[in-house]
Amino acid sequence: xxxxxxxxxxxxxxxxxxxxxxxxxxxxxxxxxxxxxxxxxxxxxxxxxxxxxxxxxxxxxxxxxxxxxxxxxxxxxxxxxxxxxxxxxxxxxxxxxxxxxxxxxxxxxxxxxxxxxxxxxxxxxxxxxxxxxxxxxxxxxxxxxxxxxxxxxxxxxxxxxxxxxxxxxxxxxxxxxxxxxxxxxxxxxxxxxxxxxxxxxxxxxxxxxxxxxxxxxxxxxxx
Amino acid sequence: xxxxxxxxxxxxxxxxxxxxxxxxxxxxxxxxxxxxxxxxxxxxxxxxxxxxxxxxxxxxxxxxxxxxxxxxxxxxxxxxxxxxxxxxxxxxxxxxxxxxxxxxxxxxxxxxxxxxxxxxxxxxxxxxxxxxxxxxxxxxxxxxxxxxxxxxxxxxxxxxxxxxxxxxxxxxxxxxxxx
Numbered sequence: 154x155x156x157x158x159x160x161x162x163x164x165x166x167x168x169x170x171x172x173x174x175x176x177x178x179x180x181x182x183x184x185x186x187x188x189x190x191x192x193x194x195x196x197x198x199x200x201x202x203x204x205x206x207x208x209x210x211x212x213x214x215x216x217x218x219x220x221x222x223x224x225x226x227x228x229x230x231x232x233x234x235x236x237x238x239x240x241x242x243x244x245x246x247x248x249x250x251x252x253x254x255x256x257x258x259x260x261x262x263x264x265x266x267x268x269x270x271x272x273x274x275x276x277x278x279x280x281x282x283x284x285x286x287x288x289x290x291x292x293x294x295x296x297x298x299x300x301x302x303x304x305x306x307x308x309x310x311x312x313x314x315x316x317x318x319x320x321x322x323x324x325x326x327x328x329x330x331x332x333x334x335x336x337x338x339x340x341x342x343x344x345x346x347x348x349x350x351x352x353x354x355x356x357x358x359x360x361x362x363x364x365x366x367x368x369x370x371x372x373x374x375x376x
Numbered sequence: 377x378x379x380x381x382x383x384x385x386x387x388x389x390x391x392x393x394x395x396x397x398x399x400x401x402x403x404x405x406x407x408x409x410x411x412x413x414x415x416x417x418x419x420x421x422x423x424x425x426x427x428x429x430x431x432x433x434x435x436x437x438x439x440x441x442x443x444x445x446x447x448x449x450x451x452x453x454x455x456x457x458x459x460x461x462x463x464x465x466x467x468x469x470x471x472x473x474x475x476x477x478x479x480x481x482x483x484x485x486x487x488x489x490x491x492x493x494x495x496x497x498x499x500x501x502x503x504x505x506x507x508x509x510x511x512x513x514x515x516x517x518x519x520x521x522x523x524x525x526x527x528x529x530x531x532x533x534x535x536x537x538x539x540x541x542x543x544x545x546x547x548x549x550x551x552x553x554x555x
Binding site for chain 1: 395410411414415420439440441496497500501504515516518519523524535539542543546549550553
C-alpha cells in the first residue's frame, strides 16, 4: 500500500498547503495505485451525494403523497358544503344586481346616508338586524312594499353591497416581530415598527418582500 | 401608519447591508442546509422549521453586531444544535440518518438503469449504516460543500480529525460497496 493514499482525500478536497499539494500531484502522476484510489474516492463521493439528494427527494415525495388525498378531500368537502348551504335562489346574478351608485340614486329616504366610499366599513351583524327590523316595521305599516327597493329596505342591500366592495382599513395579516429580534436593545425608539409588504404569487410563495419603517398610531377604539 | 422615515439608532445602511447579506446566504445555503437536516434524520417539515429558526438566529446575530467570519459553519452549527435539541426535547430518536431507503429514481431513467441505480443505492445505504455517527456527519457536511475547518467548527473537533474521519469513512464505504 502506498504511503500517500492516506492523504489522497485531503488532496482531492483541496485541503492541503500549496507545496504539499504540488508534491502530491507529482506523486499521483507517477503512481498507478494512487490514481486508482483517487478515481474510487471521486466515485464514492459522487455516489454519496447522489444518495443524499435522492433521499431528500424521497422524503419530499412521501410528504406530498401523504398530504394530497387530505387536501383534495378537504377541498371537496368545502365545495359540497358551499353548494348545499348557499342560498342560490335568493341571490341575483352580478349582472342583475344594481350597483352601489344605482341604489343610492334610487334611494328616496334622506335619513339613510351611506358614508363615502373612502370611509366604508365592514357591515356588522347589528347593522343587519337593525335594517331588517326597520324594514319589517315599515312593511307592517304599509309604507314599503317588500319588492321595492327604497328607504330602509335598501339599507340591507346597501350593506350587502358594501360588504362586496369592502376594503380593509388595515393589512389583512399582521405579523409582529419583536424589535429586539432585529435590533440591539434601545436601538429602535418606542412606537416604531417596520411594515413588511409581501407580494404573494399564485402558488402561495412570497415573490417580493419590502421592509419599510413606519409609525403605528395606537388605536383608541380597542379595549 | 405613515411612510415617512424615522430616525433610528442603528444606521439604516448597515441594516440594509446585513439584510442583503442574510438574503444572499439564504439563497446559497437554504437548500444544502435542508438536505443536510433531512439526511440527519429530520422530517422535511421539521427540517424546514429548523432552517427558518437558524436564519432567524442569523438575523439576531447580525443585529447584535456578531462576527461575520465563518458564518457558514456558524449557520450549520446552529441548525445542527437545534436539530439535536428537538431530538432531545421530543424524547425520541429521529429516523436513523440516511436510513430511510431511497425510492425515488428519476423517471427519465430506463428500467435497466433504474434497477441498477436502486441496487447501488441499497448497497450504499447498507454501507452508510455501518458508519459511526461522526463519520456520517462529516461526510454529510462535506457533501454540503463545507471545508474541513468549517466541519470541525460545526462538530467541535479539530481539522486534522475531520480529515482522518473523512478518509476513514470513504475507505469503509469503498470496501463495503466493493468499489
